[in-house]
Amino acid sequence: MQVSVEAGEGLERRMKIDLPFEQVSDEVEKRLQKYARSARLPGFRPGKVPMKVLRKRYGEQLHHEVLADMVQSSFMEALNQESLQPAGMPHIEPDFDLQEQRVGFTATFEVMPEFELGSVADKVVKRPVAEVADADLDAMIQRLREQRKAWNPVERAAEKGDQLTISFTGTVDGEAFEGGSSSGVTLELGSGRMIPGFEEGLVGAAPGESRVLDLTFPDPYQATHLAGKPVRFEVMVDAVAEPALPEVDAEFVKGFGVEDGDVERFMSDVRANMERELKDRIQARTKERVMDALLEANEIAVPEALVEQEIKAMGEQMRQAMGGAEMQLPSELFADAARRRVALGLILGKVVKDNDITADEGRVRKMVEEMASTYEQPQAVIDYYYGDRSRLSQVETSVLEEQVVELILEQVKVEDEPLSFDALTRSESASDQAAA
Template sequence: MQVSVENSGPLERRMKVEVPAERLDQEIESRLKSLARTARISGFRPGKVPFKVVRQRYGRQVQMEVASELMNSSYQEALNQEGLRPAGGPRIEPGEIEPGRNLEFTAVFEVYPEVELASLEGVEIEKPATEINAADVDAMLDKLRRQRATWEPVERAAGQGDQVVIDFRGTLDGEPFEGGEGSDMTIEIGSGRMIAGFEDGLVGLKPGEEKQLDLTFPEDYHSEALAGKAVSFDVKVKQVSAQKLPEIDEDFAATLGVTEGGVEGLREEVRKNMERELENARKAVLKDRAFEALIEKNPIEVPAALIEEETDRLAQDMQMQLGQQGQNFNLPRELFQDKAKRRVLLGLLIGEVVKANNIQVDQDRMRSLIETIAAGYEDPQEVIQWYYGNQEAMSSAQTLVLEEQVMDWILEQAKVVEKPYSFEELIELRQAANS
């Protein structure tokens, strides 16, 4: 078998393979002889069909089947012979397939990039330094109050923070558009659920009053038919309700599961939960910054095939989430490509760090991670046993532990400096890192 490889791009390869005619012909001959023993052709008894007739009837079909199988197997042989690691499947360009002629084809594919990790010496990584104070606890209690607020109808005009029940009908160039009409819809003014200007346009309206809102959909709106378009909404306010917040007392504490210690017990429990959230956020932000430093120091080429696969995966995951929320519109794949590229790039670099430094999964960390996850369930021991009996779950846990170990390696190489953040700032940083 003859193989030649041409670089047709930074990562793209065109591999020409030529398989001797004898190999193709022998396999065709063997396949036809096997077929002759079972072939059923009118006018002949089973197993007695002349070989010449079998060849005439099935020759071309068998030839194409064998050629296809030989191209697949010889593609793998050629990869091994040339020491190539393909990233994604190949595009096969077959040549002419004729008896007595060498089987020729070209496989076009991408390979994994060769990575030589750059030094991280001198790279500065900011480590969040945050402590929870009494004001942070007060703010969290206020948030918890708002989550458990009730709404009482009022007869005054609507204002920011109020809840309104409306009927509305939207038109584009004077014609109704899909999804532009609703009745008895509840909106909290200031929540940002509606397009810009819609909620603000409801301020000052009393129950029973109507108003026309002339608005423009954002340019990046998910519906191409509405993106950037000027529309009108005829709105009628049917009810205005004001928010009523519960008092912070023993009854309020009990609704949150704190039955001892009253308000002070509640504050202590809230602080403990915030400390846990703070630690998780600190780790997440630090890991994101460590990985970003790794990426910036190693700007390698990324196989397009892997980016496409990851883009599809992210789009499918988002589609599933939207479906669970009762939404069925499709988001453009382009929205996921940057994130997909970063994920693929990071995965390649993490793999190289693991290989170059012979990093093995820390089993103590594995156990600690699984126990931490299990602690949130009613029967932690049952969850731990489930993890150790589930290969997919263990694989996910191993990936998380390896990422932490790679993060530690990065931080050991770089210069780590602490920077103070408030609790709210740190939580926002974590949300940005996860987006």
């Protein structure tokens, strides 16, 4: 077997493999001999077809079959011979000519990048420092009360925060448009559900009052044919209701699973959940900044094959999150994030290998137990993870990443960044939405 390798653009390689014609012919001959024992052709008894006839009739076909079978084995052998690590499946171009006794193929593929880790000693990582203050707990309780608020009808002018029941008709250039009219719609003033000016224009309106709102659709707008156009809404206010927040009492906390109605225990549980969330946010923000530092120190080429795989995986993940909807999502939507993930995967793998890091079993157990603690039957969740190696490996990967983060934090310059609970969780939530 003769092997030659040419470097293409970036990580692309073209490997030309010439197979010994005699080796292919010998294998063809073996298959012919085996087939001859039971071959049936018109004019010949079973198993008595002359080899010359079989060779003429099936020779070329068998050469193709043998070559196809030998491609995989010879490709793997050639990779080992040339010390190449492919990043994806190769594109195979056969080179087959019986007259010239030439059999071979060319495999085009990308290789995994080879690199040495860059130093992060000059990188600065800002690590958030925050705690759950009493004011944060009060604000959280207030949000929970808002979630359970009731609406009481009032006979007064509407104020921001009130809920209106309205009927409306919208026209553009004097003509009604699809989706521009409805009745019995409930709308909380200040919710931002409607186009700019709509909700503001209903402040001060009383039950039974009608108002005309001359507004303009935003540009851009989801309905592109309406973007930037002036619109008139004729609105009838059918009813006005004001919010009524529940008291934080036994009945209220029972609605959140505290069956005995113990308010103090409820407050303690809420604070514990907030502290757990804060810890996760701090770890996530710190990890993200460590990853940024690693990327800055290691500007590596990434195989496009792996990026494409990641794009497909992210697209499928989004489709599943949307209920398995059948839709074609543009690759550009995931391209940057996919490239970042692939690069980080290669860099993290190098860090793990160079530093001989293995997932700490104790930390794996602790992570599983922490996840299980939020369920009604923690032991069942623990058994679920430890009962399947593939599920446990996902936890081990997370632990490995934590260990890498700790290692890098020892090598970079760490600066504490004081933040409030609200600032940290609000900014993280915004980042999550943008990423989604």
